[in-house]
Amino acid sequence: MSTSMILLGLLIAAALAYIVGIVRCRASTGGDVAKLHSRTGYYGSYLAIWTVLPALFLTIIWAAAEQPVIRHLVETSLPAHAAGVENDALMSLTLGRINSVAEGLPKLSQSEFKTIENARLGFTPMLEAQRLLQEKGVILGAEPEPYIISAAYDEVIYRHTSSWLITGLAALAALAGFVYGFTQIRPRLRARNTVERVVLAALIGASTVAILTTVGIVFSVLFETIHFFQSVPTFDFFFGTVWDPRFTSAGREGGASGQFGLLPLLWGTLFISFVALAVAVPIGLYSAIYMSEYAGPKFRGFAKPLLEILAGIPTIVYGLFALITFGPFLRDTGAMVGLDIAASSVLTAGIVMGIMIIPFVSSLSDDIISAVPQSLREGSYGLGATKSETIRKVVLPAALPGIVGAVLLAASRAIGETMIVVLAAGIAANLTLNPFESVTTITVKIVSQLTGDLEFNSPQTLVAFALGLTLFVITLALNVYALYIVRKYREQYE
Amino acid sequence: MEQIATSATAETAPMSGVANGEAPKVTARDVCVFYGAKQALFDVNLDVPRNSVTALIGPSGCGKSTFLRCLNRMNDTIPICRVTGKIELDEQDIYDRDLDVVELRARVGMVFQKPNPFPKSIFDNIAYGPRIHGLVRDKTHLEEIVETSLEKAGLWKEVKDRVHEPGTGLSGGQQQRLCIARAIATTPDVILMDEPCSALDPIATAKVEELIHELRQNYTIVIVTHSMQQARRVSQKTAFFHIGYLVEVGDTEQIFENPQDKRTQDYIMGRFG
Numbered sequence: 001m002s003t004s005m006i007l008l009g010l011l012i013a014a015a016l017a018y019i020v021g022i023v024r025c026r027a028s029t030g031g032d033v034a035k036l037h038s039r040t041g042y043y044g045s046y047l048a049i050w051t052v053l054p055a056l057f058l059t060i061i062w063a064a065a066e067q068p069v070i071r072h073l074v075e076t077s078l079p080a081h082a083a084g085v086e087n088d089a090l091m092s093l094t095l096g097r098i099n100s101v102a103e104g105l106p107k108l109s110q111s112e113f114k115t116i117e118n119a120r121l122g123f124t125p126m127l128e129a130q131r132l133l134q135e136k137g138v139i140l141g142a143e144p145e146p147y148i149i150s151a152a153y154d155e156v157i158y159r160h161t162s163s164w165l166i167t168g169l170a171a172l173a174a175l176a177g178f179v180y181g182f183t184q185i186r187p188r189l190r191a192r193n194t195v196e197r198v199v200l201a202a203l204i205g206a207s208t209v210a211i212l213t214t215v216g217i218v219f220s221v222l223f224e225t226i227h228f229f230q231s232v233p234t235f236d237f238f239f240g241t242v243w244d245p246r247f248t249s250a251g252r253e254g255g256a257s258g259q260f261g262l263l264p265l266l267w268g269t270l271f272i273s274f275v276a277l278a279v280a281v282p283i284g285l286y287s288a289i290y291m292s293e294y295a296g297p298k299f300r301g302f303a304k305p306l307l308e309i310l311a312g313i314p315t316i317v318y319g320l321f322a323l324i325t326f327g328p329f330l331r332d333t334g335a336m337v338g339l340d341i342a343a344s345s346v347l348t349a350g351i352v353m354g355i356m357i358i359p360f361v362s363s364l365s366d367d368i369i370s371a372v373p374q375s376l377r378e379g380s381y382g383l384g385a386t387k388s389e390t391i392r393k394v395v396l397p398a399a400l401p402g403i404v405g406a407v408l409l410a411a412s413r414a415i416g417e418t419m420i421v422v423l424a425a426g427i428a429a430n431l432t433l434n435p436f437e438s439v440t441t442i443t444v445k446i447v448s449q450l451t452g453d454l455e456f457n458s459p460q461t462l463v464a465f466a467l468g469l470t471l472f473v474i475t476l477a478l479n480v481y482a483l484y485i486v487r488k489y490r491e492q493y494e
Numbered sequence: 495m496e497q498i499a500t501s502a503t504a505e506t507a508p509m510s511g512v513a514n515g516e517a518p519k520v521t522a523r524d525v526c527v528f529y530g531a532k533q534a535l536f537d538v539n540l541d542v543p544r545n546s547v548t549a550l551i552g553p554s555g556c557g558k559s560t561f562l563r564c565l566n567r568m569n570d571t572i573p574i575c576r577v578t579g580k581i582e583l584d585e586q587d588i589y590d591r592d593l594d595v596v597e598l599r600a601r602v603g604m605v606f607q608k609p610n611p612f613p614k615s616i617f618d619n620i621a622y623g624p625r626i627h628g629l630v631r632d633k634t635h636l637e638e639i640v641e642t643s644l645e646k647a648g649l650w651k652e653v654k655d656r657v658h659e660p661g662t663g664l665s666g667g668q669q670q671r672l673c674i675a676r677a678i679a680t681t682p683d684v685i686l687m688d689e690p691c692s693a694l695d696p697i698a699t700a701k702v703e704e705l706i707h708e709l710r711q712n713y714t715i716v717i718v719t720h721s722m723q724q725a726r727r728v729s730q731k732t733a734f735f736h737i738g739y740l741v742e743v744g745d746t747e748q749i750f751e752n753p754q755d756k757r758t759q760d761y762i763m764g765r766f767g
């Protein structure tokens with residue numbers, strides 16, 4: 001039985017145990033529920049936990065250990081003349097072949113199996129066996145040696161045995177757990193406490209997984225980055241003004257210096273983000289002011305979600321819009337007034353990205369402006385200030401720190417944005433002040449360095465990790481600072 | 495309860511405690527206030543004598559704040575709120591269409607239950623009103639206004655070395671006196687106070703009460719309070735509200751020594767509220 005079948009079985013067992021637990025605890029007090037320490041559902045859960053949890057652990061551990069153990073068994077059983085007994089890399093190749101054959105064997109019919117068996121014993125050409133397996137989707141580069149077929153037999157048997165073993169063991173564990181839990185159920189049993197401890201452990205487990213994944217990602221990027229800096233000097237990366245990784249000659253060790261300059265990319269990223277903010281901050285802020293201070297509840301209830309839909313549009317759609325509609329439009333308009341605007345320019349990408357981040361600015365600023373206490377507005381009205389005076393001189397200054405935080409968050413979105421710039425900003429790494437020219441960004445280069453036929457260990461590929469880490473550090477710093485500001489602002493009015 | 499109150503209005507409505515001699519500063523006639531469909535005040539008639547302190551008392555939710563906020567049209571800021579009847583300030587209808595509400599609020603200052611200094615410096619807090627009303631000639635004039643306002647609010651001595659520090663950094667009592675100074679800075683005639691001491695400790699309360707006592711010389715003060723001792727200490731005239739009706743109004747001494755209405759008696763004896 002496969003692991004998923006075992007899990008399904010455990011699920012059914014849990015449901016049954018839950019019901020049994022409830023029935024049992026009711027019976028233990030002769031139906032008087034008030035005498036129980038916990039509500040009946042907790043007794044049900046208690047029994048279900050005892051039934052499932054040990055068996056579940058066993059299954060998971062088994063599933064994790066199965067592969068390496070079988071591999072080891074197969075490896076040690078190989079004959080001395082088998083390829084790879086001396087060499088690790090070859091060994092993994094051989095084991096891979098055995099694995100493929102083992103995958104194919106159970107799919108064969110009786111007669112086909114016979115053919116293979118004959119081939120193994122040398123009665124039929126091995127080529128025939130290879131063809132048969134190929135039909136079952138097992139691609140072998142060359143005719144399999146007899147020992148590979150034997151080993152594959154063994155592997156199939158090991159797997160089969162293992163599968164039955166774990167099924168039996170899981171059933172046994174479930175039963176044992178059930179019996180233990182069943183005998184434990186009595187009115188004084190603190191079922192709720194046990195169940196809640198298990199729930200707590202599950203929650204802690206879930207958050208641990210989330211945290212460990214993040215840490216894992218950061219570290220993997222970090223290690224590749226360190227790897228990158230072994231072939232390219234750190235200084236050349238961070239302070240180089242030329243980005244030209246392609247022309248690294250293949251023969252030279254580590255690649256030429258000065259070709260992985262971060263500065264043009266960083267400049268492109270910041271330039272586009274700046275244009276985006278120049279678009280998003282005024283529009284977003286003004287709409288937030290209108291929404292929170294002037295709009296009636298009806299209009300607000302309809303317009304705010306509409307604005308937030310903007311945030312739900314996939315960025316690739318913005319990218320397409322920039323590439324197909326807005327870029328050419330800007331170029332043609334520019335041509336009409338005598339401006340030479342590239343179709344993919346800083347301006348195109350920046351404006352479209354600005355549209356994308358409007359909802360971030362407006363929605364957050366709206367919340368922040370609304371959080372300015374009503375008493376301040378009343379205080380101002382009470383002194384004879386008009387609405388616009390109140391907004392300009394009391395509400396906005398009071399909300400300013402929070403708004404700055406909102407803008408920083410939007411900026412970090414803009415800096416990390418990929419799809420729009422991939423499609424709309426261009427790929428030329430220019431260090432230019434002209435917004436009509438095309439530039440490129442860190443994210444674009446990460447994409448272009450990783451898509452292609454380059455060898456993975458070359459600095460051309462590894463630089464993507466260095467870029468990724470740089471980007472990560474920048475946006476993280478921005479986010480942390482922005483959240484710090486927003487939080488401080490919130491505390492001010494609590 | 496509703497029934498009794500309604501029948502009682504017929505007797506109490508005309509009673510408005512008309513001041514003897516001098517014309518009242520504020521007169522309210524048949525004031526009704528609605529929040530949406532719900533009526534919060536019923537035919538309130540009240541005269542506020544000038545240069546004296548009038549206290550509004552009554553159990554919470556009876557409409558004291560609502561009435562107070564009619565006097566500077568703060569209720570305009572609540573969209574669902576509707577006011578009927580007539581309120582005059584110096585014989586001028588404040589709900590008149592030609593009247594500028596901005597000017598009205600400069601003449602009728604307000605101090606709120608919770609101190610609400612703006613997150614600006616003490617100086618800018620005080621200067622806020624004069625600046626928006628264009629009362630300032632130059633920098634020295636503004637400094638003068640700030641100083642006299644703080645002086646009148648009895649805060650100058652405490653803060654004169656730190657007028658450029660944030661107003662929110664003051665203690666609760668100082669903040670409330672800052673708010674009073676802020677109101678004074680726009681040179682109002684009337685100051686409305688809505689439970690100005692309810693968020694303050696006894697010592698700060700005593701200071702504010704002392705301040706109210708002094709301000710009475712030059713200003714007409716209407717104060718909402720839930721503390722009957724406070725009403726007794728600071729006011730000359732007291733009005734008792736009960737679920738939207740003005741039940742009884744008279745000289746403070748008379749209201750507390752010899753209340754006419756059964757409900758006033760009960761409230762003052764502490765039997766409800």
Ligand SMILES: Nc1ncnc2c1ncn2[C@@H]1O[C@H](COP(=O)(O)OP(=O)(O)O)[C@@H](O)[C@H]1O
Nearest residue numbers: 529534552553554555556557558559560561572
């Ligand atoms: N903004 C408002 N919207 C709706 N109802 C209100 C509002 N403000 C006050 N009310 C209602 O009006 C009545 C009087 O309230 P209020 O004047 O605040 O009483 P008090 O100040 O005497 O405690 C209460 O029933 C209250 O629920």
Ligand SMILES: [Mg+2]
Nearest residue numbers: 558559560688
């Ligand atoms: Mg009130």
